[in-house]
Amino acid sequence: MFESLQDRLGSILNGLTGRGALSDKDVSAALREVRRALLEADVALEVVRSFTDRVREKAVGAEILKSIKPGQMVVKLVHDELVATLGTEQVAIDLNAPSPVTIMMVGLQGSGKTTTSGKIAKRLTERQRKKVLMASLDTRRPAAQEQLRVLGEQTGVATLPVIAGQGPVEIATRAEQAARLGGYDVLILDTAGRTHIDEPLMAEMAEIKSRANPHEILLVADSLTGQDAVNLARSFDERVGITGIVLTRVDGDGRGGAALSMRAVTGKPIKLIGVGEKMDALEEFHPSRIADRILG
Numbered sequence: 001m002f003e004s005l006q007d008r009l010g011s012i013l014n015g016l017t018g019r020g021a022l023s024d025k026d027v028s029a030a031l032r033e034v035r036r037a038l039l040e041a042d043v044a045l046e047v048v049r050s051f052t053d054r055v056r057e058k059a060v061g062a063e064i065l066k067s068i069k070p071g072q073m074v075v076k077l078v079h080d081e082l083v084a085t086l087g088t089e090q091v092a093i094d095l096n097a098p099s100p101v102t103i104m105m106v107g108l109q110g111s112g113k114t115t116t117s118g119k120i121a122k123r124l125t126e127r128q129r130k131k132v133l134m135a136s137l138d139t140r141r142p143a144a145q146e147q148l149r150v151l152g153e154q155t156g157v158a159t160l161p162v163i164a165g166q167g168p169v170e171i172a173t174r175a176e177q178a179a180r181l182g183g184y185d186v187l188i189l190d191t192a193g194r195t196h197i198d199e200p201l202m203a204e205m206a207e208i209k210s211r212a213n214p215h216e217i218l219l220v221a222d223s224l225t226g227q228d229a230v231n232l233a234r235s236f237d238e239r240v241g242i243t244g245i246v247l248t249r250v251d252g253d254g255r256g257g258a259a260l261s262m263r264a265v266t267g268k269p270i271k272l273i274g275v276g277e278k279m280d281a282l283e284e285f286h287p288s289r290i291a292d293r294i295l296g
């Protein structure tokens with residue numbers, strides 16, 4: 001395991017107890033460790049830079065208190081700034097629109113889109129008593145539509161019957177009609193991914209968006225995504241326009257730096273986190289917990 005930031009900063013700063021205020025030099029030394037900790041947690045470099053600049057502004061000249069060790073004081077500053085960046089308020093999925101409210105799930109292949117579609121459908125059905133329809137628009141991976149159907153069966157959520165040969169936009173149109181005619185409250189569109197971001201993927205997402213007019217567009221991203229997280233979030237946000245992020249595999253070993261990177265570059269809230277493969281392994285996002293994890 002890495003040495004905690006608290007310990008590292010303690011050995012640099014705690015000798016300063018009893019002195020007046022943190023100098024530029026003290027802060028620079030501390031920020032080198034903060035920077036290292038963030039990079040180890042897989043926060044993207046450009047995000048690390050702007051983040052440490054903000055902490056610097058708050059730390060230089062900060063009075064050294066008797067009641068708290070200088071190392072702890074800087075850890076607290078860093079922690080508070082992490083929480084502020086990650087978003088202090090919980091933002092739920094917004095269903096405040098005429099029915100059927102359409103939620104479009106986007107992201108790379110394997111990020112957990114289909115699993116998360118099932119989890120969200122189950123949660124809305126059970127906790128908010130919503131009538132939910134799910135449709136898979138993934139015509140690239142032959143098993144994808146079947147995977148969603150099976151998840152629907154497991155969770156007791158309706159799925160749009162598959163018609164072979166239809167393309168994603170046709171399916172979206174049919175799903176919207178079925179949801180409207182069937183009196184569904186919510187329609188979840190599970191889109192196709194790719195192994196990496198490319199123009200055909202973005203063009204397909206933009207086309208589906210313009211046809212389906214979704215109220216929520218949730219970017220599903222693996223919390224283990226490293227430096228690529230910035231590029232991923234920025235591309236989807238600029239090209240398609242996301243309304244929120246769902247971070248998956250938060251049950252894994254990752255330190256959660258991707259959360260900070262994606263939130264920082266898009267300003268879009270992390271709405272939910274996936275914490276396992278099971279259909280109820282979906283939780284609200286607590287910035288403070290991810291901040292602790294990033295700090296190690």
Ligand code: GDP
Pocket residue numbers: 107108109110111112113114115116193247248249250251252273274275276277281
């Ligand atoms: P998609 O290609 O984006 O639709 O991804 P899938 O939904 O098929 O998920 C890919 C794999 O990741 C599956 O084996 C899922 O069970 C798994 N998975 C999805 N979300 C989570 C999560 O939060 N935690 C863990 N441990 N596994 C997950």
